[in-house]
Each structure stands twice: as structure tokens, then as C-alpha cells.
Amino acid sequence: MSTYIITIGTFIVIQAIAACGLNVIIGYAGQVSLGHAAFVGIGAYSTALLATKAGLSFWAALPCVISISALIGMLLGLPSLRLREDFLAITTIGINFIIEAIFNYIPFFGGALGIGGIPKIILFGIKLKGLAFFFLCLFFLIIVLLVCWWFTRSWAGLACFAMREEESAASSMGISPVRFKLLAFVVGTCMAGLSGALYAHYITFISASDFSFPFSILLLCMIVIGGMGTLWGPLLGALILGALPEIFRPLEDYRILFYTIMLLLMIRFQPGGLLGENMVIRRMLAKVFPGV
Amino acid sequence: MEQPLLEVQELSKHFGGLVALDHVNFDVMSGEILGLIGPNGAGKTVCFNLISGVYKPTSGKILFNGQRTDGAAPHQIAKEGIGRTFQIVKPFASLSVLENVLVAQGISRYDSFPRMWSAWKSKSETTEGLRILERVGLADIADRKAGLLPLGNLRRLEIARALIIGSKLLLLDESFSGLRHEEVTRLEDLIRSIRKDGIAVLLIEHNMRVAMGLSERLVVLDHGGKIAEGSPDEIQQNEKVIEAYLGRKETEDAA
Numbered sequence: 116m117s118t119y120i121i122t123i124g125t126f127i128v129i130q131a132i133a134a135c136g137l138n139v140i141i142g143y144a145g146q147v148s149l150g151h152a153a154f155v156g157i158g159a160y161s162t163a164l165l166a167t168k169a170g171l172s173f174w175a176a177l178p179c180v181i182s183i184s185a186l187i188g189m190l191l192g193l194p195s196l197r198l199r200e201d202f203l204a205i206t207t208i209g210i211n212f213i214i215e216a217i218f219n220y221i222p223f224f225g226g227a228l229g230i231g232g233i234p235k236i237i238l239f240g241i242k243l244k245g246l247a248f249f250f251l252c253l254f255f256l257i258i259v260l261l262v263c264w265w266f267t268r269s270w271a272g273l274a275c276f277a278m279r280e281e282e283s284a285a286s287s288m289g290i291s292p293v294r295f296k297l298l299a300f301v302v303g304t305c306m307a308g309l310s311g312a313l314y315a316h317y318i319t320f321i322s323a324s325d326f327s328f329p330f331s332i333l334l335l336c337m338i339v340i341g342g343m344g345t346l347w348g349p350l351l352g353a354l355i356l357g358a359l360p361e362i363f364r365p366l367e368d369y370r371i372l373f374y375t376i377m378l379l380l381m382i383r384f385q386p387g388g389l390l391g392e393n394m395v396i397r398r399m400l401a402k403v404f405p406g407v
Numbered sequence: 408m409e410q411p412l413l414e415v416q417e418l419s420k421h422f423g424g425l426v427a428l429d430h431v432n433f434d435v436m437s438g439e440i441l442g443l444i445g446p447n448g449a450g451k452t453v454c455f456n457l458i459s460g461v462y463k464p465t466s467g468k469i470l471f472n473g474q475r476t477d478g479a480a481p482h483q484i485a486k487e488g489i490g491r492t493f494q495i496v497k498p499f500a501s502l503s504v505l506e507n508v509l510v511a512q513g514i515s516r517y518d519s520f521p522r523m524w525s526a527w528k529s530k531s532e533t534t535e536g537l538r539i540l541e542r543v544g545l546a547d548i549a550d551r552k553a554g555l556l557p558l559g560n561l562r563r564l565e566i567a568r569a570l571i572i573g574s575k576l577l578l579l580d581e582s583f584s585g586l587r588h589e590e591v592t593r594l595e596d597l598i599r600s601i602r603k604d605g606i607a608v609l610l611i612e613h614n615m616r617v618a619m620g621l622s623e624r625l626v627v628l629d630h631g632g633k634i635a636e637g638s639p640d641e642i643q644q645n646e647k648v649i650e651a652y653l654g655r656k657e658t659e660d661a662a
Contacts, residue, residue: 274513276510286482
């Protein structure tokens with residue numbers, strides 16, 4: 116039972132890292148990306164290849180994985196970020212499918228068989244499993260949250276917020292939209308890459324379908340439910356969407372129905388997300404303790 | 408002769424077959440208030456968008472301080488010291504009034520990678536922001552969300568942001584439209600005080616009384632071309648202007 120909970124907890128933390136990255140792109144910079152899973156996949160595949168083919172340890176590979184994620188994020192972001200709103204969303208969906216197809220059909224990436232035999236992470240000579248691995252993921256999540264927190268407090272973050280609200284007004288204030296969209300996109304894809312690297316080492320076997328479009332949508336749901344543009348929103352969203360299916364396992368057949376109802380309720384009653392502006396929790400507290 | 412602050416030379420802009428601006432020339436001298444007037448669709452806002460870099464000219468030149476700026480992007484032109492407002496206000500709706508102003512205060516940091524990572528919520532920046540808000544009369548609602556403000560306040564918020572950017576030249580696009588009478592008077596006083604600081608103002612205005620009262624010189628556009636230029640008195644007497652803008656002589660007499 117306890118291993119079961121740790122496993123679920125680990126997946127939640129790994130997904131929360133990716134969701135934080137998506138939150139930087141959508142929540143902070145306002146660029147709707149629906150292909151975030153592809154960048155998790157890029158992180159996972161580059162880790163897997165570096166570990167199995169080049170024999171690099173997780174720690175040695177990590178800087179490379181982050182750089183690869185950043186580089187590919189930049190290469191794909193540069194042309195796509197010139198598009199606006201719905202066009203960008205559609206382009207990023209396309210990116211997701213293309214990258215999944217590349218993993219699936221090119222033998223170098225293991226083809227349909229995926230890549231197996233990815234070693235566990237070793238720290239101080241100890242193979243990290245179970246709780247130890249969970250804490251490693253938690254450690255990285257804390258770093259990611261710190262980066263997000265710093266981002267929102269920095270001028271770069273303020274520039275992104277301004278751009279999200281009114282691009283033309285922001286550019287009349289010295290903010291280059293291309294530069295800050297790309298910056299947010301690269302920060303977001305780095306976090307996705309990190310999440311993918313942890314995932315690959317945890318599960319030790321990856322295949323293209325792990326990073327398909329529905330996973331991108333799951334990440335999007337996490338930040339919508341938790342609260343787009345908030346610091347803790349992605350974490351709360353990952354917690355809810357990671358834990359609820361387990362709690363309601365007997366209702367598995369109705370999972371998609373349940374997600375749909377939840378999303379519709381959110382959009383109707385709490386469009387900013389649970390931790391977003393005018394949050395329902397605060398309103399309820401205000402009713403119980405008026406005047407506080 | 409003194410070097411003009413802004414020189415618009417033979418400026419043209421075509422949108423496909425539509426000639427929005429056709430070989431327009433005018434100068435803005437430093438520290439003057441120049442009114443840009445003309446009927447709807449005359450090309451005034453197009454002209455603003457060309458000066459501020461939103462559009463690239465089809466032909467012609469724009470010089471600011473003797474340097475070519477046509478073809479530069481809006482964020483580069485902002486850095487030169489040209490601030491602008493928008494005809495349809497564009498606040499950063501979910502940010503507070505103070506944060507809206509702070510965005511503008513960060514202008515020198517947005518193209519320096521190391522400097523963009525420091526914190527924007529600092530005491531000195533906040534004090535500076537409040538000082539600007541004080542000047543436009545918004546200091547008491549600094550914490551309010553910009554998206555919830557009435558139009559009059561939003562217009563002043565835009566001027567506050569533009570003031571920080573526009574250390575040399577302000578482009579005001581119909582800042583008076585939709586304002587109540589007392590707000591108009593306050594804004595006129597504000598613009599005169601901006602001019603006293605040595606900042607040149609180029610304003611598009613539909614309210615004739617305001618345009619005539621504020622501007623030292625006026626440029627009149629009609630159908631994309633410049634039809635007149637001169638002092639308010641000269642413009643009021645100009646036959647072409649009266650015909651194109653104020654209506655034909657008979658209707659004026661009837662009124």
C-alpha cells in the first residue's frame with residue numbers, strides 16, 4: 116500500500132514539474148501551447164539515449180538534457196510564436212504529433228518498442244528507489260517552484276504579464292514580444308525536459324505514446340483547474356488530477372466524463388482556477404468568518 | 408534653423424490598393440505641441456502607427472533626432488524616447504494601476520539579460536511609480552485593477568505610462584475622447600505641464616476646441632494627404648480645411 120502511494124506521489128510530482136513549465140508559457144506569458152507533452156518526451160528520450168547509448172549517469176546527462184530541451188524549444192518556438200492565439204495552439208498540437216511520430220518511426224529512438232533498460236538514478240553510491248526517488252523529485256519540484264517564483268518577481272516576468280495582457284501596449288513600452296515569448300517558452304520547455312528526464316529514470320522504459328497529445332491536454336487541465344498564472348496552481352492541479360483517479364478507481368470507466376464535468380464546472384464557476392483570482396476557497400472562508 | 412525633433416518626410420503607407428497616407432511631410436520641434444487633425448479615415452492613426460513602428464512605411468522617411476527610425480520595431484522606438492497612447496485604450500487589465508506604470512519603468516531592463524532578472528517590486532521603483540501616478544491624479548487608486556477603471560482614468564493611466572517612456576516626445580491618440588468636461592480641463596492642464604518640462608507632444612484630436620486651444624501648430628490630413636499646416640488661427644481661416652473638415656461654407660452658415 117505504501118509503495119502504491121509513493122508511486123502515485125512520485126508521478127504527481129513529476130507531472131507537477133511539467134505543469135509548472137506549461138504554466139510559465141500559458142499562465143505567465145499567455146502563449147497557448149497544446150504540445151507540452153512533446154517537450155517532456157524530448158527530455159525523456161534524450162536522457163534515455165544518453166544513459167543507454169552513451170552510458171552517462173543522470174547527473175552527467177542532466178545539463179545536456181536541459182540544454183537540448185532549451186535548444187529544441189527555441190528552434191520550434193521561434194517560428195511558432197509568431198502566430199497568435201488559436202493558430203499557435205494548432206501549431207503546437209502539430210508539433211506534438213510530429214515529435215511523437217519521430218519517436219515512433221525512427222529506429223534511432225527505438226521505434227514502436229521504445230527505449231528500455233534505463234538505469235535508476237544513483238546518488239552517493241545508492242540506487243534511488245521508492246521514497247528516496249520521491250524526495251529527489253520533490254527536490255527538483257522545489258527548485259522549479261523557486262524559479263517560477265523568481266520569474267514572477269523579476270522584470271522579465273512583469274514584461275511577460277504585460278505582453279499577456281496587451282501585446283501592442285507592451286511593445287510600446289520597450290518589451291520585445293518575440294524575445295519574451297521565446298524566453299517563457301524556453302523556461303517552460305526546460306522544466307518539461309527535466310520532468311521527462313525524471314520520468315524516464317523512474318519508469319526505466321519509455322515509448323512514444325507516453326508523450327502523446329492527451330498528455331498535453333492533461334497538463335493543460337492541471338493548470339486550468341489549479342489556477343493559471345498562479346505559483347501553486349499547477350501543483351494543486353497535478354495533485355487533484357493525479358490523486359482523484361486513484362481514489363475513484365472503481366469509477367474508472369467514467370473518468371473522462373468526470374474530467375469533463377470538472378472542467379465545465381471550473382469554467383462556469385471558477386474560470387481563474389482553484390487558486391486563481393476571486394478563489395472559491397477564500398469566498399467560502401469569508402462567508403464563515405465575515406470581516407476577516 | 409533649429410533641428411526638428413521629429414521629421415516626417417514624404418511618408419506613404421499603402422494597404423494593398425488603399426492609400427492610407429500619401430507623401431505626407433511635417434516636423435515636430437522639440438518642446439512644442441503639434442496637433443494632427445482631420446476627418447475620420449484621414450490617416451492620423453496610421454501616421455501614429457508609422458512613427459511608433461507598428462507599421463512599416465511603404466515609402467518615405469521618419470527621422471527622430473536626426474536618426475532614421477522608420478522600419479524599427481515598436482520596442483526599439485520606445486527606447487529612443489517616444490511614448491504613445493492608444494485610441495482604444497490598452498491597459499494591462501489584470502495588473503494594478505501601479506503595476507501598469509511599473510511595466511513602463513522597466514524599459515531600460517528589457518533588453519539586458521542580466522538586468523531583467525532583478526525584482527521589480529522595490530521601494531524606489533514604487534515611489535517613482537506613485538510620483539508619476541500623483542501627477543496624473545491616480546495615486547489614490549494605485550492598487551486598483553486597471554481593468555476595472557472607468558475610461559477617464561484609463562486615459563490618464565495611458566498618459567502616465569507614456570510619460571515614463573516618452574522622455575522626448577509623446578504621441579497622444581485622442582486622449583480626450585469620452586472624457587467629461589472637468590476631466591478635459593484637467594488633462595489640458597496636464598499636457599501643458601508636460602510641455603513645460605520640454606517634452607514635445609504630437610496629438611490627434613477630434614475635439615476642435617481642445618486641439619485649437621492646446622496646439623501651437625496644426626497639421627491637417629484628409630484622405631491620406633496633408634491639406635494644411637499652420638497656427639490655429641490660420642487653420643480656422645483655411646478654405647481647404649473648412650471644406651474638408653468643418654463642412655462646406657453653406658452648412659457652416661446654416662449652423
